[in-house]
Amino acid sequence: MSKEEKFESAHQPAGGWGSVKAVTKILAQEKVLLQGGRVLMKQNKPDGFACVSCAWAKPAHPHPAEFCSNGAQATAWEITSKRVDPGFFQRHTATELESWTDHALEAEGRLTAPLRWDAASDKYLEVTWKQAFDEIGAELKKLAPKSSVFYTSGRASLETAYMFQLLARMYGCNNLPDSSNMCHESTSVALPETIGVPIGTVALDDFETTDCIFFFGQNVGTNSPRMLHQLQEARKRGVPVITFNPLRERGLVSFTNPQDPAQMLTADETGISTQYLQLKAGGDSAALMGLCKFLVEWDDAALRDGRARVLDARFIEQHAHGFEEFAAAARACSWESIERESGLDRGALELAAGAYANARAVIGVYGMGLTQHKKGVQNVQMLSNLLLLKGNIGKPGAGICPVRGHSNVQGQRTVGISEKPELVPLDKLEQQFGFKAPRDKGLATVDTCHGILDGSVRAFVSLGGNFVRAAPETDLLEPAWRRLRLSVQIATKLNRSHVLHGEVAYILPCLGRIEIDRQASGEQAVSVEDSTGCMHGSRGQVEPASPGLLSEPAIVAGIAQAALAPNPALDWQTWVGDYSLIRAEIARTWPEIFHDFEARMWKPGGFARPIAARQRIWKTPTGKATFVAPASLDENPDMPGRPDVLTLFTLRSDGQFNTTIYHNDDRFRGVYGTRRVLLMNPGDIQRLGFAEGDRVTAATLADDGVDRTVAGLRVTPYNVPQGCAAGYFPECNPLIPLWHHAEESMVPAAKAISITLSRTEAA
Known part of the structure; x- marks a missing residue:
């Protein structure tokens, strides 16, 4: 173990002095201590800027400090005083930079000038913006449109995303994969079938009136810490919080509110989960079936005995389809299979089912712990089934609540970023802009990876993100990435997808959302959509990192003008001069969502998009809320288990x-100075013949001739269910086969990978 590495038992609550220390440390590290403190007071405020990290809702009446330690880290990372200017690349070749860690690359600071990779020197050299746009346009014109991919990370504004999807479609393809394909695509596939909308139904106000909250596979303490305020208030009212998660995450155990002087001075903690069920990885459908089985059988007994019904019979009769088939499946499912697949005993499930049965209004919260599985779509539909049994969709204090990750990942889908043409009003776009939109299905993330591997994808234009590190099958994808004819990266900081590059490669540095964006008509604002379907305006607060930066809309416009024929119905540069013109076109495309866009975008708390299921209007194939019986409770049928x-x-x-690593510490799990760890159940460590501190190589159990390994992982005892292990993303991505994805949504199944272990040979 190196001197920097340290491992200890973690018992601290989420929030508290640990969060205060983390915020202070990152602001000092990025040398923006005074400026950062001022800027943070504008974060997630109606007159300020939308956080560039998570997409949790922005309240109409924000706290004095409406940011969390994670959001503060993201802000400090963006407004850092550190710079990566062209001189940096004179000192470092791309090959050398390949050996740097993710953290080291981004920690160098903000990019300042457009760059082109030079094959002779293996260095990125400064070019003019005109040179960059002209050559990118010329390269795109040489390629078949279907061989080009336009990727978005989830951080771009609504305005930029709208322009980007127009660029792709006017170029001639629907190849618009995005970070949703890697996380919540399972939601977008599951919910339209069950409740008729692709997003959640919960509004922020619902947390004030709910009387029970169920959590599945969502780590609030690190992924959306501002939600802890809603959970703390609910717990003060005595609302039970029932959590299903393989690890006991600190944010779902206890919370000390940094904005509560009494809690901070007394080290008081608010307990969050009233029952914590550590199910096996991949056991979610089985656990949910256990809850549903109890409810159905209790209701059967109530009917027989003439007692009050357990289920909401009126709701089911008036609003639901498929109940009898689902109820029959629940009755027929054996407790042996439920307990085996979930890793939970019947008594624990009965206690959780009792809390649900006794509640008037229940919120079901979930994250990628449900979606990133072979049965990811089924998992989401099973949670929907549970909520529908008691009519917990479309009433105050209740609903389904997928917690999105990146700050506008949901919003970019709303304005047309989708590889599925049937989800986009192409007729309307054709009418507005006088072009013929492609109608064939485009490439999603997994399709794109296949295309990069087989050479059918020749160009990759990326609006943010670090695709190579975020995608599965890393060890196959990286060498194939070099065979791309063209790679274009619109970014604020350097990352691995940049240094690997294609034959022709550009890095185009853009303004960050927190920076003041001055255009022809003056300072511009942008907009984003949060996890609850509310739209918010966002204004930059600090001076740009470099006078040579262009805004994201300006860069998209520059590529479009160089790659596309002139269009009399669309003046890209006029749009760049005044973003309100882009918003006006968005409102023309989706008037039911964005009418009066300009006036409403500054409404405190945002303005909500219409979500039919909130009014119990079911835009499903059946015209009703639909129960869907699970096909199987076995999460990994294509990766059979063995004792080892x-x-x-x-x-x-x-x-x-996501792929941005601010530092190598994980205070909530007691891991410091490294990310090369494997968290294991102590019984498994002993059973498999290892000891704490051993270095092991994890290998994926798959019979397809591909060697997938990650070496040098430190065996670390942790409270993990027997038979399971945990490792960090993206370091463990080489273990995910490209074919190991959710069955309907193709989301990489990163939450259940069958592995074997061997000792790592000493170097």
């Missing part, structure tokens, strides 16, 4: 956001 096999699930630390 563990089920690995990947996770994020409190020192990262």
Whole structure:
């Protein structure tokens, strides 16, 4: 173990002095201590800027400090005083930079000038913006449109995303994969079938009136810490919080509110979960079936005995389809299979089902712990089934609540970022802009990876993100990435997808959302959509990192003008001069959502998009809310288990956001100075013949001729269910086969990977 590495038992609550220390440390590290403190007071405020990390809702009446330690880290990371200017690339070749860690690359600071990779020197050299746009346009014109991909990370504004999807479609393809394909696409596929909308139904106000909250696979302490305010208030009212998660995450155990002087001075903690069920990785459908089975059988007994019904019979009769088939499946499902697949005993499930049965209004919260599975779509539909049994969709204090990750990942889908043409009003776009939109299905993330591997994808234009690190099958994808003819990265900071590059490669540095964006008509504002379907305006607060930066809309416009024929119905540069013109076109495309866009975008708390299921209007194939019986409770049928096999699930630390690594510490899990760890059940460590501190190589159990390994992981005892292990994303991504994805949504199944372990040979 190196001197920097440290491992200890973690018992601290989420929030508290640990969060205060983390915020202070990152502001000092990025040398923006005074400026950062001022800027943070504008974060998630109606007259300020929308956080660039998570997409949790922005309240109409914000706290004095409406940010969390993770959001503060993201802000400090963006407004850092550190710079990566062209001189940096004179000192470092791309090959050398490949050996740097994710953290080291981004920690160098903000990019300042457009760059082109030079094959002769293996260095990125400064070019003019005109040179960059002209050559990118010329390269795109040489390629077949279907061989080009336009990727978005989830951080871009509504305005930029709208422009980007127009660029792709006017170019001639629907190849618009995005970060949703890697996380919540299972939601977008599951919910339209069950409740008729692709997003959640919960509004922020529902947390004030709910009387029970169920959590599935969502780590609030690191992924959306501001939600802890709603959970703390609910717990003060005595609302039970029932959690299903393989790890006991600190944010779902206890919370000390940094904005509560009494709690901070007394080290008082608010307990969050009233029952915590540590199910096996991949056991969610089985656990949910257990809850539903109790409810159905209790209701059967109540009918027989002439007692009050347990289920909401009126709701089911008036609003539901498929109940009898689902109820029959629940009755027929054996407790042996439920307990085996979930890893939970019947008594624990009965206690949770009792809390649900006794509640008037229940919120079901979930994250990627449900979606990133082979049965990810089924998992989401099973949670929907549970909520429908008691009419917990479309009433105050109740609903389904998928917690999105990146700050506008939901919003970019709303304005046309989708590989599925049937989800986009193409007729309307054709009418507005006088072009013929492609109608064939485009490439999603997994399709794109296949295309990069087989050479059918020739160009990759990325609006943010770090695709190579975020995607599965890393060890196959990286060498194939170099065979791309064109790679274009619109970014604020350097990352691995940049240094690997294609044959022709550009890095185009853009303004960050927190920076003041001055255009021809003056300072501009942008907009985003949060996890609850509310739209918010966002204004930059600090001076740009470099006078040479362009805004994201300006860069998209520059590529469009160079790659596309002139269009009399669309003046890209006029749009760049005044973003309100873009919003006016968005409102023309989706008037039911964005009418009076300009006036409403500054409404405190945002303005809500219409969500039919909130009014119990079911835009499903059946015209009603639909129960869907599960096909199987077995999460990993294509990865059969053996006694020496563990089920690995990947996770994020409190020192990262997606592929961005702010530091190598994870204070909530007691891991410091490294990310090369494997968290294991102590019984499994002993059973498999290892000891704490051993270095092991994890290998994926798959019979397809591909060697998938990650070496040098430190065996670390942790409270993990037997037969399971946890490792960090993206370090463990090489273990995810490209074919190991959710059956309907193709989301990589990063939460249940069958692995074996061997000792890592010393170097």
